[in-house]
Amino acid sequence: MLVGHDPWKPDEAYSFGLVLDQLERGDWVVPMLAGEPFLEKPPLFFITAAGFARLFGDLLPLHDAARLASGFFLTIALVFLALTARELNRGRHGWTTVLILLGCVGLYIRAHQLITDLALFAGMAIGMCGLACGRHRLLAGGFALGAGAAIAFLSKGLLGPGILGITALVLPLVSTPWRNRTYAWTLALAAAVALPPIAAWTIALYVRSPELFYTWLVTNNFGRFLGFTDNNLCQPRFFYAYTIIWYAFPALPLAGWAIWDAHRHRNGIGTEAALQMPLVLCVVTISVLAVAADARELYLMPVLLPLALMAAVGTDRLPAAATTHLARLGKWSFGIAALVLWLGWLTLMTGAPAAFASALATYRPGFVARISWPALVSALVATALWILLTWPRAATARRALVQWIGGITLCGVLIGALWLPYLDAGKSYRSMIMSLLKSMPDVNCVASRNLGEPQRALLHYFGGLKTVRQEIDPNPPCEALLVQGSRLLGWQVHERGWTLVWEGARAGDLRELYRLYVRRPSWHWDTTRMTDADPLPTGDRIGRGDDPFRSTGPRR
Numbered sequence: 001m002l003v004g005h006d007p008w009k010p011d012e013a014y015s016f017g018l019v020l021d022q023l024e025r026g027d028w029v030v031p032m033l034a035g036e037p038f039l040e041k042p043p044l045f046f047i048t049a050a051g052f053a054r055l056f057g058d059l060l061p062l063h064d065a066a067r068l069a070s071g072f073f074l075t076i077a078l079v080f081l082a083l084t085a086r087e088l089n090r091g092r093h094g095w096t097t098v099l100i101l102l103g104c105v106g107l108y109i110r111a112h113q114l115i116t117d118l119a120l121f122a123g124m125a126i127g128m129c130g131l132a133c134g135r136h137r138l139l140a141g142g143f144a145l146g147a148g149a150a151i152a153f154l155s156k157g158l159l160g161p162g163i164l165g166i167t168a169l170v171l172p173l174v175s176t177p178w179r180n181r182t183y184a185w186t187l188a189l190a191a192a193v194a195l196p197p198i199a200a201w202t203i204a205l206y207v208r209s210p211e212l213f214y215t216w217l218v219t220n221n222f223g224r225f226l227g228f229t230d231n232n233l234c235q236p237r238f239f240y241a242y243t244i245i246w247y248a249f250p251a252l253p254l255a256g257w258a259i260w261d262a263h264r265h266r267n268g269i270g271t272e273a274a275l276q277m278p279l280v281l282c283v284v285t286i287s288v289l290a291v292a293a294d295a296r297e298l299y300l301m302p303v304l305l306p307l308a309l310m311a312a313v314g315t316d317r318l319p320a321a322a323t324t325h326l327a328r329l330g331k332w333s334f335g336i337a338a339l340v341l342w343l344g345w346l347t348l349m350t351g352a353p354a355a356f357a358s359a360l361a362t363y364r365p366g367f368v369a370r371i372s373w374p375a376l377v378s379a380l381v382a383t384a385l386w387i388l389l390t391w392p393r394a395a396t397a398r399r400a401l402v403q404w405i406g407g408i409t410l411c412g413v414l415i416g417a418l419w420l421p422y423l424d425a426g427k428s429y430r431s432m433i434m435s436l437l438k439s440m441p442d443v444n445c446v447a448s449r450n451l452g453e454p455q456r457a458l459l460h461y462f463g464g465l466k467t468v469r470q471e472i473d474p475n476p477p478c479e480a481l482l483v484q485g486s487r488l489l490g491w492q493v494h495e496r497g498w499t500l501v502w503e504g505a506r507a508g509d510l511r512e513l514y515r516l517y518v519r520r521p522s523w524h525w526d527t528t529r530m531t532d533a534d535p536l537p538t539g540d541r542i543g544r545g546d547d548p549f550r551s552t553g554p555r556r
Contacts, residue, residue, distance in 0.1 A: 001112040001416040002071050003064035006428040007461070009454035012114045015046070017457020019066045019114070022050035029204045030212060034456040035466040039216035042201055044154035045069065045116035063461070066114060073118040074111050077125040081305060084129040085312055088274040093312040099401045100254065101308040106247035106300060108408055117301055120160050123152030124302045127164040131277055134186035135177045141186040146193025153198050157221050161194065163288055163302065167281045175276040227293025235295035240286060243297050250326060250404060251307040257322070258314030274313050278306035315397040327400040331390045334407025338383065338414055345418040366507030367425035375417035382413040426508045429455065433462040439502035441518055443479035450484045481517040
């Protein structure tokens with residue numbers, strides 16, 4: 001689903017806002033979101049996505065062209081993951097490792113999104129390849145480790161290089177193959193490769209503005225990690241412990257089996273270089289995430305890389321019963337999911353059964369049922385191929401993995417081909433912003449209150465509108481005021497002299513509510529009067545900054 005839908009909040013929307021700024025200004029030092037500096041992340045991913053938008057913007061909508069950058073970084077990650085597997089396993093398990101990674105539920109959810117974490121993912125994969133090669137190949141290991149650390153840094157700051165650096169220092173302490181002079185020189189070369197691009201951006205940022213440099217380094221790196229700059233950050237107890245169970249399936253149980261099997265039959269992992277490095281990297285990554293102040297499932301993406309490496313080793317001696325169960329699980333779970341997707345789509349198109357069709361229409365009132373014949377043909381072909389793939393009985397671990405990948409791919413194709421217009425009808429802000437612009441009078445500027453980062457970015461994209469935030473300038477000389485609020489909580493504009501001229505929300509969203517006021521000095525308008533919009537079904541959940549009684553902080 002790299003193409004075919006508008007940017008969705010929260011991550012895609014504000015990410016595309018930063019890409020849009022790159023297209024307009026081309027500033028590689030200070031990313032800007034709707035006219036304001038946004039120093040949460042360095043700009044590598046946004047620069048790359050802007051490059052894809054320039055290359056393919058004439059063939060695709062601008063946001064779809066930019067989203068191709070996600071596929072680019074994912075491809076890099078898969079290539080270097082396969083190279084790492086072959087390096088650690090004497091030329092084996094390259095394809096198996098890639099299949100396992102592609103089958104992970106968490107990667108399937110995030111791989112198609114316009115998010116900078118995919119650039120971090122690619123950097124971690126390159127750096128991991130450098131760690132694998134560094135024990136006996138100086139140049140390959142040093143350049144790969146240094147390049148991976150630099151890409152990770154320029155994608156998301158200190159997190160990626162910090163994890164790679166800790167792993168690089170711990171490896172010689174726990175594993176003999178990395179305890180030699182070649183590896184020491186590899187680390188020195190990696191530092192020499194990584195420092196110039198890292199220093200180029202950080203020095204340029206400091207020269208441009210020491211205040212912005214402080215915001216990036218202290219507020220958005222150490223501050224957000226340690227939790228002393230944003231009171232809304234909170235990590236639920238044992239969040240990663242229960243999230244990784246489904247997020248890393250099937251890599252997690254296969255990796256666990258590899259470690260258990262090595263302990264039972266192969267004198268432990270002390271003699272298994274193919275398990276030592278991935279295990280150290282996995283433990284370091286999870287430990288770093290566990291001590292952070294904030295937690296999201298998205299942050300687990302780098303953990304999938306070492307888990308896939310260990311899981312590939314586990315397939316060597318996977319019991320026949322486990323292989324059979326994995327094949328059956330993939331066949332029945334994805335088969336049932338595909339059947340539900342087909343039946344639901346038929347209901348959308350035909351309106352029968354009426355009760356189910358009415359519920360679907362209520363949830364997405366902006367959706368108009370239309371049959372796209374190319375999409376329908378692709379869905380039918382994918383279904384037929386999956387049936388042929390699962391028809392023979394799985395006899396090997398690789399065949400079971402192929403069936404699992406086939407099932408998860410089938411569901412992705414069905415969602416993209418059949419359900420994407422329905423999903424986009426409720427998640428897109430396009431129609432709401434078009435309605436807002438039609439009611440917008442001719443004013444000198446528009447102020448905003450409680451407007452979240454995704455919404456600011458999409459206002460800029462769809463409407464060419466950059467608001468002056470009252471959180472930054474409490475008294476802007478603007479004649480219009482756009483307020484983001486919530487239907488769940490009562491709110492009002494207390495200042496006199498404002499006239500309500502528009503009220504709206506996304507179709508089907510009962511939570512978010514937007515109001516446009518115009519300043520009329522000679523009028524007195526009772527702004528305590530609530531104007532109820534037409535009842536809309538529930539939309540997606542409120543993120544940080546959507547509730548007017550919570551502070552709006554940067555989104556990761």
